[in-house]
Amino acid sequence: MRVEFLGGVRTVTGSATLLERNSLRWLVDCGMFQGGKELEERNRSVEPYHPRNLSFILLTHAHIDHSGLIPKLVKEGFQGKVLCTKATLDLCEVMLRDSGHIQEMETEWQNRKNKRSGRDGVTPLYTIKDVEKSLPYFQSVGYDEIVSLTDGVKVRFQDAGHILGSAIIELWVEEGGKEKKLVFSGDLGSSGQPIVRDPSCVKEGDVLWLESTYGNRLHKSREETVQELLRIIQKAVEHQAKVVIPAFAVERTQDILYTIGQLIRKGSIPSVPVYIDSPLAISATEIFKRNSDYFDQETKALLMGGENPLDFPEIIYTQTTEESKAINEDMRPGIIISASGMCDTGRIQHHLKHHLWRAESHIVFIGYQAEGTIGRRIIDGAKTVRLFGEEIAVKAHVHTLGGFSAHADQKGLIEWLSHLDNPEVEIFVNHGEEKVSLELSELIRQQFHFKTIVPQWREKRVLFGAEEVSQMVMPGIEPVEKERKEISPSMETWSVLFRRLDRNYKRLHRKLKKGRAREMEIQDPRRLKQLEEINERLEKLESEL
Numbered sequence: 001m002r003v004e005f006l007g008g009v010r011t012v013t014g015s016a017t018l019l020e021r022n023s024l025r026w027l028v029d030c031g032m033f034q035g036g037k038e039l040e041e042r043n044r045s046v047e048p049y050h051p052r053n054l055s056f057i058l059l060t061h062a063h064i065d066h067s068g069l070i071p072k073l074v075k076e077g078f079q080g081k082v083l084c085t086k087a088t089l090d091l092c093e094v095m096l097r098d099s100g101h102i103q104e105m106e107t108e109w110q111n112r113k114n115k116r117s118g119r120d121g122v123t124p125l126y127t128i129k130d131v132e133k134s135l136p137y138f139q140s141v142g143y144d145e146i147v148s149l150t151d152g153v154k155v156r157f158q159d160a161g162h163i164l165g166s167a168i169i170e171l172w173v174e175e176g177g178k179e180k181k182l183v184f185s186g187d188l189g190s191s192g193q194p195i196v197r198d199p200s201c202v203k204e205g206d207v208l209w210l211e212s213t214y215g216n217r218l219h220k221s222r223e224e225t226v227q228e229l230l231r232i233i234q235k236a237v238e239h240q241a242k243v244v245i246p247a248f249a250v251e252r253t254q255d256i257l258y259t260i261g262q263l264i265r266k267g268s269i270p271s272v273p274v275y276i277d278s279p280l281a282i283s284a285t286e287i288f289k290r291n292s293d294y295f296d297q298e299t300k301a302l303l304m305g306g307e308n309p310l311d312f313p314e315i316i317y318t319q320t321t322e323e324s325k326a327i328n329e330d331m332r333p334g335i336i337i338s339a340s341g342m343c344d345t346g347r348i349q350h351h352l353k354h355h356l357w358r359a360e361s362h363i364v365f366i367g368y369q370a371e372g373t374i375g376r377r378i379i380d381g382a383k384t385v386r387l388f389g390e391e392i393a394v395k396a397h398v399h400t401l402g403g404f405s406a407h408a409d410q411k412g413l414i415e416w417l418s419h420l421d422n423p424e425v426e427i428f429v430n431h432g433e434e435k436v437s438l439e440l441s442e443l444i445r446q447q448f449h450f451k452t453i454v455p456q457w458r459e460k461r462v463l464f465g466a467e468e469v470s471q472m473v474m475p476g477i478e479p480v481e482k483e484r485k486e487i488s489p490s491m492e493t494w495s496v497l498f499r500r501l502d503r504n505y506k507r508l509h510r511k512l513k514k515g516r517a518r519e520m521e522i523q524d525p526r527r528l529k530q531l532e533e534i535n536e537r538l539e540k541l542e543s544e545l
């Protein structure tokens with residue numbers, strides 16, 4: 001039994017794990033890489049995924065960073081089944097179509113640019129047509145049922161509480177007379193979120209893939225976060241301003257709608273227009289309404305009482321571009337919710353262009369902002385950002401509200417892990433930025449004494465079974481190390497590393513420069529010592545290089 005880590009390792013996007021047992025190959029997740037040119041280049045070549053020789057894809061949930069490359073694999077010859085829950089299937093239909101549309105639009109835009117500069121044209125990763133061809137391969141399975149995939153391979157989907165239909169995937173695989181259980185946490189939700197249920201517990205497992213998006217952070221409580229949002233909206237109303245919320249079309253939009261609806265119903269905020277300016281979010285909200293059997297008890301109870309938490313009179317859905325543009329002419333205070341959640345594409349960019357430079361506007365981030373995205377640059381304090389070829393000043397109030405996150409924080413991840421009662425479990429920490437995954441991995445090692453590994457992109461490992469045995473009889477060779485030696489770092493790894501080095505160096509330099517006058521003024525001997533140490537370390541490093 002072998003594994004190759006094809007994505008979602010040392011980064012949050014592109015989730016994909018290739019599993020191989022003899023000639024049988026399958027994937028868990030098949031996500032798109034997002035967040036910068038170099039990372040996105042990985043979406044171009046899907047050869048390592050073996051699309052033609054792949055028997056099935058098990059899909060944890062509909063987010064594009066988990067499902068976005070499926071149409072590309074179908075285009076390159078995949079003919080197996082894609083197994084997921086019914087809500088994931090429904091959401092994938094609209095999300096993948098939207099993704100195909102984005103691919104087409106962006107290629108068109110890029111090609112116009114290329115033509116003007118005399119460069120060659122590019123082809124889209126996939127088109128809406130490719131998406132249509134891929135949808136018949138999807139097949140839904142229910143939560144909690146054990147499904148046999150082939151001889152000696154069984155699977156079960158359990159609720160991960162992250163977005164509607166999201167799943168933890170449990171796999172039982174037999175090889176060489178042994179059966180082992182593999183568990184993929186998928187993206188794990190936080191407990192107590194509206195609409196979705198809390199994540200299911202898993203007690204047994206031999207090998208675990210654990211997400212680590214917020215592996216080094218703690219969220220504020222939901223109540224505190226709602227209070228914070230309430231204050232922001234009140235302030236905006238007082239100043240006749242707008243609150244702009246970039247939100248992932250699926251789950252974050254519905255979650256924030258649920259919350260704002262409650263605040264309006266309770267009279268905590270006045271009745272202001274709430275624009276949902278994302279055709280995808282509109283379709284997703286419809287799917288939510290159709291799949292109410294996936295809701296948690298609280299939301300079901302509201303529905304039974306005749307209240308639809310996703311519907312209130314203040315909501316204005318804007319489908320067309322004209323309707324979207326008209327929002328800017330509405331001078332009343334209000335709330336604009338738009339996608340994409342990380343601001344790299346979609347209508348949110350128009351709203352940011354309209355509001356980032358206005359000191360009275362509020363921009364509220366409620367979801368994860370990956371490295372390299374426009375959203376990340378704004379929350380990291382950029383003075384300007386480039387939108388539609390124009391530098392836009394960031395003068396608006398920028399807020400980050402972690403308590404609305406669809407991901408468990410460090411405490412939530414550790415709590416979820418504490419149910420596992422196999423001291424021999426091997427844990428691959430994935431779906432997190434490198435630093436964060438390493439930190440969580442260390443914490444798990446200290447707290448539970450489990451074996452943890454933060455894999456590299458394209459790293460291959462033998463998990464168990466026949467190959468493990470044949471390699472173990474070779475004297476002096478440790479199987480995992482042998483696998484490791486086969487991997488030489490790619491050009492991409494180098495360039496990503498150099499880019500980070502460059503950024504860190506610039507940041508340090510800026511900080512030191514900024515602090516120079518202040519340091520001389522306060523004359524703190526500890527700071528002097530610290531600076532001396534930095535100098536020494538840099539000199540030592542230079543001589544070593």
Ligand SMILES: [Zn+2]
Nearest residue numbers: 061063162187
């Ligand atoms: Zn997700």
Ligand SMILES: [Zn+2]
Nearest residue numbers: 063065066187
């Ligand atoms: Zn994810």
